[in-house]
Amino acid sequence: MNIKDFKKLCDVIYRRVGILIEERKYDSLSKKIEKLIKEKGYEDFRSFFHALRFKDETLMQDIINLVTVNETYFFRENYQFEVLINNILPQMDKELPSNEVIRILCSPTATGEEAYSIALHLLAEGKLVEKRDFEIIGIDIDSNVIAKAKRGIFSKRSVQFLPPNLLNKYFKKINDNYYEIDKFLRDVITFKVVNVMDKFAMKRLGKFNIIFCRNMLIYFDDKSRKEVAMTFYDMLKPKGYIFLGHAESMNRIVSVFKTVKIGNTIVYQKP
Amino acid sequence: MGLKKTNEVEKITRFKSFDEAKEVFINEHNSIDERIEALDYIINHKEIWFVLKMLHELFKTNEMKYHPLIDYAFANFGVKPKRKEDFEEMFKLLKSDNAYLRNAIIEFLKQYGKEAKAFLEELMDSEDRDIRIFAMNILGDIRFEDSINMLRRFILKEKDINALVTAIDYMGEIGDESDIKLLEALKKDIDDPYVHFAIDLAIKRISK
Numbered sequence: 001m002n003i004k005d006f007k008k009l010c011d012v013i014y015r016r017v018g019i020l021i022e023e024r025k026y027d028s029l030s031k032k033i034e035k036l037i038k039e040k041g042y043e044d045f046r047s048f049f050h051a052l053r054f055k056d057e058t059l060m061q062d063i064i065n066l067v068t069v070n071e072t073y074f075f076r077e078n079y080q081f082e083v084l085i086n087n088i089l090p091q092m093d094k095e096l097p098s099n100e101v102i103r104i105l106c107s108p109t110a111t112g113e114e115a116y117s118i119a120l121h122l123l124a125e126g127k128l129v130e131k132r133d134f135e136i137i138g139i140d141i142d143s144n145v146i147a148k149a150k151r152g153i154f155s156k157r158s159v160q161f162l163p164p165n166l167l168n169k170y171f172k173k174i175n176d177n178y179y180e181i182d183k184f185l186r187d188v189i190t191f192k193v194v195n196v197m198d199k200f201a202m203k204r205l206g207k208f209n210i211i212f213c214r215n216m217l218i219y220f221d222d223k224s225r226k227e228v229a230m231t232f233y234d235m236l237k238p239k240g241y242i243f244l245g246h247a248e249s250m251n252r253i254v255s256v257f258k259t260v261k262i263g264n265t266i267v268y269q270k271p
Numbered sequence: 272m273g274l275k276k277t278n279e280v281e282k283i284t285r286f287k288s289f290d291e292a293k294e295v296f297i298n299e300h301n302s303i304d305e306r307i308e309a310l311d312y313i314i315n316h317k318e319i320w321f322v323l324k325m326l327h328e329l330f331k332t333n334e335m336k337y338h339p340l341i342d343y344a345f346a347n348f349g350v351k352p353k354r355k356e357d358f359e360e361m362f363k364l365l366k367s368d369n370a371y372l373r374n375a376i377i378e379f380l381k382q383y384g385k386e387a388k389a390f391l392e393e394l395m396d397s398e399d400r401d402i403r404i405f406a407m408n409i410l411g412d413i414r415f416e417d418s419i420n421m422l423r424r425f426i427l428k429e430k431d432i433n434a435l436v437t438a439i440d441y442m443g444e445i446g447d448e449s450d451i452k453l454l455e456a457l458k459k460d461i462d463d464p465y466v467h468f469a470i471d472l473a474i475k476r477i478s479k
Contacts, residue, residue, distance in 0.1 A: 101275065101277070119274055122274065123274075129272060129273045129274060130272055130273075131272060132272055133272055133273065133274075133275045134273070134274050134275070135274070135275055135276065135277060136274065185274075187276065188273075188274040188275060188276050189274070189276070190276050190277075199311075199347070200283060203281060203283050204280050204281050204283065205281060206279070206281035207281070207304075222381075222382060223346075223382050226342070226345070226346040227346045227347060229346070230339075230342055230343045230346040230347065233339060233342075233343070234304065234307050234343065238302075238303075238304075254342050254346070255338065255342075256338050256339045256342050
């Protein structure tokens with residue numbers, strides 16, 4: 001696979017799931033991708049790429065698994081958290097009774113960076129958490145990642161986009177490569193192993209004001225995607241919002257959410 | 272005030288009987304969440320045909336407030352339709368005046384196309400032109416092994432121009448070079464510029 005093919009592949013991955021793979025990764029990833037192409041029985045990159053784009057949805061999952069090891073990180077797609085903190089939550093704060101807890105669900109939470117990022121944004125903003133209570137819950141089907149989220153130890157790479165003041169305030173450097181998040185944060189965020197397809201387990205989590213479901217629905221087939229979208233609809237409180245990954249669109253799945261554009265960010269609201 | 276953790280587990284609404292759930296579901300004064308809870312109970316306790324019949328009777332017109340309930344029902348049928356009664360109700364829904372309900376059933380059929388082949392063939396033989404067009408839409412999207420043969424048979428006998436053009440359009444998508452002959456023969460038989468245009472387009476797409 002030459003560098004041109006690599007760039008083509010990275011472009012498709014970025015458009016589908018929003019993961020940006022830099023050109024400098026070519027040396028470390030190209031051999032792994034070539035191995036996958038061979039394992040899957042394709043003669044060359046061209047036939048593999050064609051199948052990936054038009055025929056075999058599972059190939060995208062394989063290639064994503066291959067390139068996304070530890071790909072999640074703090075403040076990923078940060079513009080969405082900014083919209084949450086600067087627009088949506090202040091509005092909710094005005095509209096909801098002051099004793100009502102604003103509940104936020106992260107699904108799938110993976111190793112917890114997204115849920116902790118929301119908490120860090122709330123703490124950095126400061127005013128909202130002084131006025132009312134917030135609850136953040138992260139769920140994932142994978143028990144290993146939930147254990148990691150609870151442990152709260154993150155690689156240097158995972159925290160690389162955190163503002164230095166937040167990194168210094170809420171993390172303890174363990175060694176040159178790892179940081180541990182403050183115990184207070186580990187204690188206030190709930191992480192649970194839950195399968196989104198398990199409707200009753202999902203219902204037991206209760207109703208939420210905000211759901212983050214980024215880059216998950218793209219891995220499902222149409223039927224499961226609809227089922228999960230309607231489960232989220234049911235789990236949202238009226239006027240609650242759902243955030244999807246930048247390459248995903250709720251309008252292509254179900255039409256019951258209202259599309260709201262805030263700045264350059266699209267969010268979906270339960271009427 | 273601040274970040275907090277609760278260990279509360281939400282209680283799931285339980286209904287004592289189907290009648291109680293149905294009462295909650297049909298009452299338009301209840302909130303959408305209450306109605307979805309009731310619908311969930313009904314879906315879990317009744318067969319598909321029963322739920323479809325209920326949707327058909329309750330949602331005769333296309334109103335936004337019904338959309339979440341319709342979407343929720345179709346997203347949550349745990350099993351595939353297989354009984355004669357299921358398909359009878361599906362057929363009735365295809366003729367509903369509620370366009371949203373009609374589209375929902377088309378999408379549902381697309382998901383279960385392979386299993387619904389016999390039903391699809393019935394739709395293709397329907398006397399109602401719109402139903403035959405629906406059948407073409409579904410067939411074009413399902414693309415199971417025999418789709419192309421079903422499409423060829425349909426094209427050879429279809430008399431309605433709109434239904435025929437829909438079929439030709441799909442032929443352009445799923446047909447192969449052997450279908451060009453059939454399309455060219457059809458062009459000679461039918462003297463209609465709309466059909467000719469569709470045939471030319473389909474041949475172009477196949478040749479690509």
